[in-house]
Structures are given as C-alpha cells and as structure tokens.
Amino acid sequence: MIACLRLLTAFCLAALLAACASSPSSSLGELPRTPDASIEQLLERATSSKSAEDAALLRLSAADMAYQQKDFPRAARILEQVQVDTLKPAQQVFAVTLTAELAMSRNQPKAALSALQHPSLQHVPELPAQQQVRTYSVHAAALEADGQAMAAAQQRVLLAPLLSGQAASANHDAIWSLVASLSTEQLQQPANDPVLAGWSSLALAVKGAGTLEQQQAAIDDWVKQHPDHPAAKQLPTALTKLKELASQPLTRIALLLPQEGPLAGVARALRDGFMAAHFQAQQSGQPAPSVQMVDSSRIGSLDDFYRQAQADGVQLVIGPLEKPLVKQLAAKPQLPITTLALNYADAGQKAPPQLFQFGLAAEDEAREVSRRARADGMVRAVAMVPSGEWGDRVLAAFRQDWESNGGTLLAAERIAQPVALAQQIADLFQLRQSEGRAKSVQSTVGGSIAAQPARRQDIDFLFLAATPQQAQQIKPTLNFQYAGDVPVYATSNLYSASGDVNQYNDMNGIRFCETPWLLDSSNSLRQQVVQQWPQAAGSLGRLYAMGVDAYTLAPRLGQLKALPDSRIQGLSGNLGINASQRVERQLPWAEFAGGQVKRLPDTPR
Structure with missing residues (x-):
C-alpha cells in the first residue's frame, strides 16, 4: 500500500x-x-x-x-x-x-x-x-x-x-x-x-x-x-x-554445511539432494559449476572462510545451516561473496544485500493455509498449535496474514496432553455453554428434555499445526465433540508420508499443504534420489527437496532479485523472494480421504 x-x-x-x-x-x-x-x-x-x-x-x-x-x-x-x-x-x-x-x-x-x-x-x-x-x-x-x-x-x-x-x-x-x-x-x-x-x-x-x-x-x-x-x-x-546478470555465469560454488554435530544428519540430506541436482545437470549437458565442500562445524572464523573462498575464486556460498552462523552473517553490513544461507536469521533482523535466506519455514505454511482458506471463501477461523516458541511463531504468521487480508481469528488453543484435549476442543467450540443452556432449560421447565450439545456456529474452519500423533487424536475428538463437520486446514507437520492407512483414516477429511516432492512421486530426479536413499520417500524427503532447490536457486538469485514477482517451481514449493531476500514457498494441497492421500487442485494465484 x-x-x-x-x-x-x-x-x-x-x-x-x-x-x-x-x-x-x-x-x-x-x-x-x-x-x-x-x-x-x-x-x-x-x-x-x-x-x-x-x-x-x-x-x-x-x-x-x-x-x-x-x-x-x-x-x-x-x-x-x-x-x-x-x-x-x-x-x-x-x-x-x-x-x-x-x-x-x-x-x-x-x-x-x-x-x-x-x-x-x-x-x-x-x-x-x-x-x-x-x-x-x-x-x-x-x-x-x-x-x-x-x-x-x-x-x-x-x-x-x-x-x-x-x-x-x-x-x-x-x-x-x-x-x-x-x-x-x-x-x-x-x-x-x-x-x-x-x-x-x-x-x-x-x-x-x-x-x-x-x-x-x-x-x-x-x-x-x-x-x-x-x-x-x-x-x-x-x-x-x-x-547484465546473463554476462556473469556461475562457475564455482562453496557448499558450507556441518559434517559433525546435531545438524549433521540434516546436512547430509541437504547435501545429497544438492549434489543429485548437480549430477543431473551435468548428465543433461547443462552448464554446471564446480562445487567445493566446506565443513562449517570446523570453521573458526567466518571472515577467514570468506577470505579463503575469495582466493579460491568462489562466486557463491550456499550455507551455512546453523542459525547462529546465519545470524552472524546477517549482522554484517556487507559480505564479500553472495550467500544463500540454508536457515533464517531472526525475523526483522536487517541483513546485508549479498545475503539470501532459504529454509523450510513453518511460517510459509501458516501463510499458505491462510491463502488457501481465503480462496475457499472462509472468513472466521479458530486455531490449534503446539505450546512453545515454534507454535507461537506459526500462530503469529497465520494471524498476521489472515487478519491483514480481512479474516477473523475467533480463538486459539495450545495443544495440551491427550487428557486435556477434549476439554480444549470443547472450550474452543463453546460446547459447555450449549450444555449449560440445556441444563438451565431443564431446571426451568422441570423434568428432563432431549437436548444434544451444539457447537458455536460462527466458525468456518480450524487452522491446525500438529504432529501426526496429535492430529490422530484431534480429528476423532472433533467428531466426538459435535464439531466433525468443521473443515480443518493444516500445515505439513501432520503428514509422515508413512503410507499408514490406519493413521490416515484417523485424519480423514483434513486438508494440508505439502512439498511437491512428497505429493508427486513421478518426478524423475526424486525417483533417482529415492532409489539411492530410500529415506527420501518419507518425511526426510523435504530436506532432499530443499537441497535440490538450493541448487536450482543458485544461478537464479540475481534473476529473482531483478524480477521480484517471478517464481521458480521447485520441489520444496513454488519459490519466490520477498523484499528481505528471504525465499518464500507456496505449496500444493492434499486431503486425507479413505485412508489415502488425495491431491487437490492448486490454490488460485
């Protein structure tokens, strides 16, 4: 505006x-x-x-x-x-x-x-x-x-x-x-x-x-x-x-990922996805830059790393993955080499013009839920998110996008232990007030009357961010609490990609956004990766997809910066760059139906 x-x-x-x-x-x-x-x-x-x-x-x-x-x-x-x-x-x-x-x-x-x-x-x-x-x-x-x-x-x-x-x-x-x-x-x-x-x-x-x-x-x-x-x-x-950008081809990349420590497993999936895309480009005859692997867990100084990278002729750094290192880079006024970090600094932190940031941000999915529900004609929402900092971020992203586009968030609950879940859902849908009204009528007229509890009727849908185990409990509880007819729109966290029919049946009717990688098994590169690393067919596949997309983004960062409204169809989502040079993902949609995952038409753009 x-x-x-x-x-x-x-x-x-x-x-x-x-x-x-x-x-x-x-x-x-x-x-x-x-x-x-x-x-x-x-x-x-x-x-x-x-x-x-x-x-x-x-x-x-x-x-x-x-x-x-x-x-x-x-x-x-x-x-x-x-x-x-x-x-x-x-x-x-x-x-x-x-x-x-x-x-x-x-x-x-x-x-x-x-x-x-x-x-x-x-x-x-x-x-x-x-x-x-x-x-x-x-x-x-x-x-x-x-x-x-x-x-x-x-x-x-x-x-x-x-x-x-x-x-x-x-x-x-x-x-x-x-x-x-x-x-x-x-x-x-x-x-x-x-x-x-x-x-x-x-x-x-x-x-x-x-x-x-x-x-x-x-x-x-x-x-x-x-x-x-x-x-x-x-x-x-x-x-x-x-x-101007076309006259400066990308020929040398440094891939900066930890080979040791708590993020080593995540880094392996990202690296394998990245290199799979690199080998596919080579095999198809496309220009493919040389890739220099650097272990970020052994770096003593980022300044020393960049000095050496410059001496080696590196034109683009992809990484680091560790959030503290990304925050260090974001705090610098300038970087000597354009960098695509594989994580995000703190929201609102000003970053140098050479820094781009890419990750599987749950906030992207919260905004995607808002966009989809709005396209489906929804106006009034309630939300259930996990307790803690992650749930707070997801809820804040959903609330900001939803309300700024004219939607109303009526109430929100933090998901508690199963013993308290039924009470939370009853509170969210005001079922106890319905029961109280029935008892009041009984007291007034005397005797007993037939009265079925009724949920509040001003709720268009439930926004849900939950694990598969939590979602398995929440959807049946909604049915039990007379709210089974309320549409549920969820982030990808509830999808394990396990193929477990019983688990899927417990979440029947829930709509969720997900990466193209997990919803489209016909992609040729995905098939090659899964054949080499079978775990890439499950929830870890999102990281392999991110690695592939990091390779795809590498030569196009300047392109996306010059054309801020253009997008790239990646395997972790439809990718664009916002004004803060953060990669934002738009995601396709699916629904649990009859023990299967059914792909839905894409959200209108």
Missing part, C-alpha cells in the same frame, strides 16, 4: 495543487483553479458566494488544499459539504478523484474503487492532462492494492503518454511489475488494448524461459517482433539488469 501511495504521489507531482488554470469545454464545466488563498479564506468565500457553482469550486479547492497538506480528516469534512451530483462533469471527476485519494490514504482500496465507478469518469480523456494523470494514478493504485494487477496495468498504460522524465520511467517499471506478477493463465487472456497485449506477451516470453541466457534471448526476440512498443524502445529496469 505504501508503494502504491508513493507512486501515486510521484505521478501527481505535476498537479500538486490539483488545479488547472485552463478550463475544459463549457459543457464539461470549469475545474478548480490554483488557489491564491488559505483554506479558511476559501471556505469564507464559499459561504458568502451567491453562485452555487462558484461555492462548490471554492470548497473543492479547499478540500484539495487540505489533502495536499496531508490533513486528510479535514479534507474529507470539507468534501462532504459538496453535492457531487449537482456539479458539472469535470467537477464531478475532480471530486470523485479526491474522494478516491482520501480512501487510499485510509488504506481502503475498495472504497476508492467504489467512488471511481461514477459515470463522470467517461469524460476523463477530454480533461486537461494534469487531471487525467491524477485520476488514472489513483485508479491504478487502488486496483493494484485490491489485487487487480491487469486492470491496474491498463490504467498505467493510459497514464503513460501523459508523463515524462522520472515519472514516466517509474510508470514504465510499474507496468512491468504488474504484468510480471500475473500467472501464465492470466497473461494469456486476450487484452483489448494492443499496448497492454504487448506487455503481456513480453511477460509470457520471460516467464517461458528458464535460464538467464534463455530469458535474454527471449527478450531480444520479443524486441525484434515489437520494435514500436514502449517496452522495446525502453526496456524496464528489471529486464536491463537481467542482461
């Missing part, structure tokens, strides 16, 4: 006082002129004016002046005094635009879009350029904040011919960012505007290419086919950076 408002401010700079000395045609009416008085003076003139139109123009100028001074409440109060439907079309456009800008200042894009439905907006192309810039800008910002990327891009395409200099470049890059964030299916939908269709075809060309070299070739081919398109005349900044 802040980014949207910054762009909006930049694009409206030319119309800072929201005024135009020249007027559109008389049938459209006169726009407010540049005010030559204070807000108080404008309001006094409006009060004493004998012309209703002049009074309205003065109040519009006053409201706009308050908006430009960031006194948003006062601007809204003044604007409320203007009867929009009595104005001429140009003045209506001005008032509606200001109403939308005020809604965006309150982080209310839907209210802004509602205001922009006014019929007067059909006259925007007939108005002076400054007003067009202002209206198209707020419309684009509201659509983007509302998740309507293609429609926002269309508004920016309309805006482009009206801009110059830095504002034009910013708008150019904003169009690319919007179309690049769309899925292939969305980009393939026909566009009425030929310029927007060109942007879509460029995004399709880039997304359809895998390596940096292939992307650069796809961009060059597109430019030859669309020489007159604005993006051909001036490539977006992100695509210009891709060309």
Whole structure:
C-alpha cells in the first residue's frame, strides 16, 4: 500500500495543487483553479458566494488544499459539504478523484474503487492532462492494492503518454511489475488494448524461459517482433539488469554445511539432494559449476572462510545451516561473496544485500493455509498449535496474514496432553455453554428434555499445526465433540508420508499443504534420489527437496532479485523472494480421504 501511495504521489507531482488554470469545454464545466488563498479564506468565500457553482469550486479547492497538506480528516469534512451530483462533469471527476485519494490514504482500496465507478469518469480523456494523470494514478493504485494487477496495468498504460522524465520511467517499471506478477493463465487472456497485449506477451516470453541466457534471448526476440512498443524502445529496469546478470555465469560454488554435530544428519540430506541436482545437470549437458565442500562445524572464523573462498575464486556460498552462523552473517553490513544461507536469521533482523535466506519455514505454511482458506471463501477461523516458541511463531504468521487480508481469528488453543484435549476442543467450540443452556432449560421447565450439545456456529474452519500423533487424536475428538463437520486446514507437520492407512483414516477429511516432492512421486530426479536413499520417500524427503532447490536457486538469485514477482517451481514449493531476500514457498494441497492421500487442485494465484 505504501508503494502504491508513493507512486501515486510521484505521478501527481505535476498537479500538486490539483488545479488547472485552463478550463475544459463549457459543457464539461470549469475545474478548480490554483488557489491564491488559505483554506479558511476559501471556505469564507464559499459561504458568502451567491453562485452555487462558484461555492462548490471554492470548497473543492479547499478540500484539495487540505489533502495536499496531508490533513486528510479535514479534507474529507470539507468534501462532504459538496453535492457531487449537482456539479458539472469535470467537477464531478475532480471530486470523485479526491474522494478516491482520501480512501487510499485510509488504506481502503475498495472504497476508492467504489467512488471511481461514477459515470463522470467517461469524460476523463477530454480533461486537461494534469487531471487525467491524477485520476488514472489513483485508479491504478487502488486496483493494484485490491489485487487487480491487469486492470491496474491498463490504467498505467493510459497514464503513460501523459508523463515524462522520472515519472514516466517509474510508470514504465510499474507496468512491468504488474504484468510480471500475473500467472501464465492470466497473461494469456486476450487484452483489448494492443499496448497492454504487448506487455503481456513480453511477460509470457520471460516467464517461458528458464535460464538467464534463455530469458535474454527471449527478450531480444520479443524486441525484434515489437520494435514500436514502449517496452522495446525502453526496456524496464528489471529486464536491463537481467542482461547484465546473463554476462556473469556461475562457475564455482562453496557448499558450507556441518559434517559433525546435531545438524549433521540434516546436512547430509541437504547435501545429497544438492549434489543429485548437480549430477543431473551435468548428465543433461547443462552448464554446471564446480562445487567445493566446506565443513562449517570446523570453521573458526567466518571472515577467514570468506577470505579463503575469495582466493579460491568462489562466486557463491550456499550455507551455512546453523542459525547462529546465519545470524552472524546477517549482522554484517556487507559480505564479500553472495550467500544463500540454508536457515533464517531472526525475523526483522536487517541483513546485508549479498545475503539470501532459504529454509523450510513453518511460517510459509501458516501463510499458505491462510491463502488457501481465503480462496475457499472462509472468513472466521479458530486455531490449534503446539505450546512453545515454534507454535507461537506459526500462530503469529497465520494471524498476521489472515487478519491483514480481512479474516477473523475467533480463538486459539495450545495443544495440551491427550487428557486435556477434549476439554480444549470443547472450550474452543463453546460446547459447555450449549450444555449449560440445556441444563438451565431443564431446571426451568422441570423434568428432563432431549437436548444434544451444539457447537458455536460462527466458525468456518480450524487452522491446525500438529504432529501426526496429535492430529490422530484431534480429528476423532472433533467428531466426538459435535464439531466433525468443521473443515480443518493444516500445515505439513501432520503428514509422515508413512503410507499408514490406519493413521490416515484417523485424519480423514483434513486438508494440508505439502512439498511437491512428497505429493508427486513421478518426478524423475526424486525417483533417482529415492532409489539411492530410500529415506527420501518419507518425511526426510523435504530436506532432499530443499537441497535440490538450493541448487536450482543458485544461478537464479540475481534473476529473482531483478524480477521480484517471478517464481521458480521447485520441489520444496513454488519459490519466490520477498523484499528481505528471504525465499518464500507456496505449496500444493492434499486431503486425507479413505485412508489415502488425495491431491487437490492448486490454490488460485
């Protein structure tokens, strides 16, 4: 939202006082002129004016002046005094635009879009350029904040011919960012505007290419086919950076993992997955960098390690795995070599620009549950998570994503021992209150009455983060406590990939997110790895998948940084990089059904 408002401010700079000395045609009416008085003076003139139109123009100028001074409440109060439907079309456009800008200042894009439905907006192309810039800008910002990327891009395409200099470049890059964030299916939908269709075809060309070299070739081919398109005349900044990255191939990697200590087993799975991907690349004739193994459990100084790595010609470090070492790296202002850590520093810890962080974060899965439930039309949730720091992090991630997107978390329980589980679920669903009401009725009427306990009815689903053993107890208890009909959305922790039909039957109906590695046994690399290391078919497979994906990410970190909305389909999830350069995973879904694991359609993007 802040980014949207910054762009909006930049694009409206030319119309800072929201005024135009020249007027559109008389049938459209006169726009407010540049005010030559204070807000108080404008309001006094409006009060004493004998012309209703002049009074309205003065109040519009006053409201706009308050908006430009960031006194948003006062601007809204003044604007409320203007009867929009009595104005001429140009003045209506001005008032509606200001109403939308005020809604965006309150982080209310839907209210802004509602205001922009006014019929007067059909006259925007007939108005002076400054007003067009202002209206198209707020419309684009509201659509983007509302998740309507293609429609926002269309508004920016309309805006482009009206801009110059830095504002034009910013708008150019904003169009690319919007179309690049769309899925292939969305980009393939026909566009009425030929310029927007060109942007879509460029995004399709880039997304359809895998390596940096292939992307650069796809961009060059597109430019030859669309020489007159604005993006051909001036490539977006992100695509210009891709060309620079393509000229610097990755030839040497240091794999920094512990060979001793409590994380040695985890490190072996990561290393074996990484090297399996490396050998597959070599066998298929792809460019494969040399890999230097380094034992992080024997490193005395990270500074000494990086000095030696530089001397050895290392271009990328993958690791470390140990969280204390990752925190040390994150605390440094700069790193001499780009690094993909295989763990995360503390949330909110500022990291150097050369550090990327990748792990199987449970927070990613909590956000995935939020995204899926929202896509399924859910609004009100309750949650059950383990006690302790891990459960607190998972619940916090779910709550933040769920509530920031309009959902409501009604209640949450920390999973206790089995003896207390039934009571916890009864409390969560307020079954005891139902029983109490039945007893009260019995006491009032005398004698006994037939009454079955009833759960609270305002719960759409249960968010569950639990082990397989806990989930085996929770789902039957929900059934016993008259809450068996409540949908359960869970993280992958409850899936052991054991193939145990009895265990799966106890969790019948639970939906959960999981890595592609464990849900798609047909992947050829997975089959090779499982043949070599059978344990990779079980829950340890998630680590092998992460190792494979670390190899896949290695040459593409700069690519993902240059194209922050692009993603890579990995075996630990659909991978992207956020603003903090942390890899975030989006996951496919499955459901326990009849003792089997049934793959579900992917969550709509």
